[in-house]
Amino acid sequence: MFDFTDRDIKYLTGVGPQRASVLNKELEIYSLHDLLYYFPYKYVDRSRIYLIREIDGTMPYIQLKGEILSFETIGEGRQRRLIAHFTDGTGIVDLVWFQGIKYIVSKYKQRQEYIVFGKPTSFNGRINIAHPDIDNAAELKVASMGMQPYYNTTDKMKRTNLNSRAIEKMMSVVVEQIHSSLPETLTPGILTKYHLMSLTDALVNIHFPANTDLLRKAQYRLKFEELFYIQLNILRYAKDRQRKYRGYVFDKVGDVFYSFYSQNLPFELTDAQKRVLKEIRRDLGGGRQMNRLLQGDVGSGKTLVALMTMLIALDNGYQACLMAPTEILANQHLETIKELLYGMNVRVELLTGSITGKKREEILAGLLTGNVHILVGTHAVIEDTVNFSSLGLVIIDEQHRFGVAQRARLWTKNTQPPHVLVMTATPIPRTLAMTLYGDLDVSVIDELPPGRKPITTVHQYDAYRKSLYVSIHKQVAEGRQVYIVYPLIKESEKIDLKNLEEGYVHICEEFPECRVCKVHGKMKPQEKDSQMHLFVSGEAQIMVATTVIEVGVNVPNASVMVIENAERFGLSQLHQLRGRVGRGAEQSYCILVTGFKLAEETRKRLDIMVRTNDGFEIAEADLKLRGPGDLEGTQQSGVAFDLKIADIARDGQLLQFVREIAQEVVDKDPSGLSSENEILWRRLKELRKTNVNWASIS
Numbered sequence: 001m002f003d004f005t006d007r008d009i010k011y012l013t014g015v016g017p018q019r020a021s022v023l024n025k026e027l028e029i030y031s032l033h034d035l036l037y038y039f040p041y042k043y044v045d046r047s048r049i050y051l052i053r054e055i056d057g058t059m060p061y062i063q064l065k066g067e068i069l070s071f072e073t074i075g076e077g078r079q080r081r082l083i084a085h086f087t088d089g090t091g092i093v094d095l096v097w098f099q100g101i102k103y104i105v106s107k108y109k110q111r112q113e114y115i116v117f118g119k120p121t122s123f124n125g126r127i128n129i130a131h132p133d134i135d136n137a138a139e140l141k142v143a144s145m146g147m148q149p150y151y152n153t154t155d156k157m158k159r160t161n162l163n164s165r166a167i168e169k170m171m172s173v174v175v176e177q178i179h180s181s182l183p184e185t186l187t188p189g190i191l192t193k194y195h196l197m198s199l200t201d202a203l204v205n206i207h208f209p210a211n212t213d214l215l216r217k218a219q220y221r222l223k224f225e226e227l228f229y230i231q232l233n234i235l236r237y238a239k240d241r242q243r244k245y246r247g248y249v250f251d252k253v254g255d256v257f258y259s260f261y262s263q264n265l266p267f268e269l270t271d272a273q274k275r276v277l278k279e280i281r282r283d284l285g286g287g288r289q290m291n292r293l294l295q296g297d298v299g300s301g302k303t304l305v306a307l308m309t310m311l312i313a314l315d316n317g318y319q320a321c322l323m324a325p326t327e328i329l330a331n332q333h334l335e336t337i338k339e340l341l342y343g344m345n346v347r348v349e350l351l352t353g354s355i356t357g358k359k360r361e362e363i364l365a366g367l368l369t370g371n372v373h374i375l376v377g378t379h380a381v382i383e384d385t386v387n388f389s390s391l392g393l394v395i396i397d398e399q400h401r402f403g404v405a406q407r408a409r410l411w412t413k414n415t416q417p418p419h420v421l422v423m424t425a426t427p428i429p430r431t432l433a434m435t436l437y438g439d440l441d442v443s444v445i446d447e448l449p450p451g452r453k454p455i456t457t458v459h460q461y462d463a464y465r466k467s468l469y470v471s472i473h474k475q476v477a478e479g480r481q482v483y484i485v486y487p488l489i490k491e492s493e494k495i496d497l498k499n500l501e502e503g504y505v506h507i508c509e510e511f512p513e514c515r516v517c518k519v520h521g522k523m524k525p526q527e528k529d530s531q532m533h534l535f536v537s538g539e540a541q542i543m544v545a546t547t548v549i550e551v552g553v554n555v556p557n558a559s560v561m562v563i564e565n566a567e568r569f570g571l572s573q574l575h576q577l578r579g580r581v582g583r584g585a586e587q588s589y590c591i592l593v594t595g596f597k598l599a600e601e602t603r604k605r606l607d608i609m610v611r612t613n614d615g616f617e618i619a620e621a622d623l624k625l626r627g628p629g630d631l632e633g634t635q636q637s638g639v640a641f642d643l644k645i646a647d648i649a650r651d652g653q654l655l656q657f658v659r660e661i662a663q664e665v666v667d668k669d670p671s672g673l674s675s676e677n678e679i680l681w682r683r684l685k686e687l688r689k690t691n692v693n694w695a696s697i698s
């Protein structure tokens, strides 16, 4: 079908090659279509004209109709300003300009009716409107104006007079040209069933809504469509990939698993752990390749689930591999697993960058013969020199440190891709997980092992440090251990390190009865390990550290987490750090230390931390405060957030809703052949062509 919106933007009245090139570069607007999809960021109600005597000082923006009585220039130098005394017969307001005085005086005439729009303020008992929008009353039909759209513009655009008003004018020209309907992008069935506005009406009303009701309907239709196609893409293509790849079938649960379960398992599994294991077993036995994301708050017992999953692989004659982001963590996993498997005939080995020479050769040989059953390691395990006899399962811990590319390398380790379980303690809000990881199935451990006392979190000002130290002395006297964490941000690593060093000296002085150890990212791995060891073994009571301890370290005897300069940490980071304590039976504390002066948003972050221990609630709050683009873990996902109108944080319910609709479409028409859905498949293809990230999902 012919679509006039394919036309180049430069041929639009009032644009031309120069402005077109600015629009190309600044907003990636090349065609009329692109322009139509450049949506306003806000609207101002201009359907009503106010009287000057109605102005009461609480109004945000108002519109007046009247004429200019006289001009006056007052002040000198930077104070110089132009005032136009404006009246509608019910009073007088002063229109004020600080710039462009000459132009204004020449442009606007006395004894001529204008519509003036702006924000009224009161100054010296007079009402002012600074730099108002002025239109000729004869040209502007107020009755048909309704809501006025406002568009974001850049500095470069403003320099060529491409301000919001200019875009609005261009937009109105295009909208005028939409005589007949634009090609629809949703099927008549969907439009009717879900009471959606047509595309043409939605595009007209998103720019020039006659009233708020029509605006709401237009927004709904466009958000619906945007989210719908993201989901349709994931369900149609990413799931298609899963259908194509056969997975190893682990249909046996045998001796290794059962002897562990009956003899070695030191405690009862939580209901959540049981449920997740069932979900995993269903994947492993089903003939599909598993691609599962396991989310569970810090301390929820993911490692155990990982281990039991690996045992199923072993029972079916396959090897398993567990990857951690750091050597410390890999070490800890090894220790934990060895302890849990004590007395069982399972060979577990560790492979990290620092394991070299003979030991390394031995492990590599063991992997090839199948003698090594479980390999624990850092990304060293995905190097080309590491080959397995039959790798059937890979578990990736703390997924946000592993990129997509690294994940992909795993697939070359066996003839078929192994099953993959990705574990993360950075809870990704459901809505975001659905958008980003639509191709991964998601399991959630939403329950902590019994007997944990919730961590008490307090916000403490710097200035009251002494009382904090009193509490720490008390904890140490009771045999507990304490973390003190300093921020480390790349740009100012030197200063941060200095903070840490000074903090260390200071803490040593304040706590003469304690052995204090110190860990930061600039240390040699060996030194770091020996310092860590001091703390893990209990020889040191206090650990001063940067965020290197953020991930996974497990010292159940540590009961206090002090976070210095807590204002410099993001929510999820704070939550991760807090998760290092509260792992034993003792009451644990997290102390967030900050200065007095805090930004509004920082205060909100701290309040949330004090209020709740629930990682999912925190992740949702984080998403609301920061927006999704910023969220940890999204950068490497390969899906850029280029949402034009929907908002993942706010439109979660709609996302869920359209996902079900998209699922229904795919279920009924899995190969995309039904003529009823032709519109959908054609549109999806177009979107995949124009958006590289969309295609990379599959």
Ligand code: ADP
Pocket: 267, 268, 269, 270, 273, 296, 297, 298, 299, 300, 301, 302, 303, 304, 425, 449, 450, 554, 583
């Ligand atoms: P994370 O999910 O943060 O990786 P871990 O697997 O390290 O959590 O578990 C935290 C602690 O809880 C460990 O000491 C582990 O032994 C213990 N744990 C795990 N599952 C249970 C359970 N079902 N009952 C009691 N303790 C458990």
Ligand code: MG
Pocket: 302, 303, 397, 552
């Ligand atoms: Mg863990």
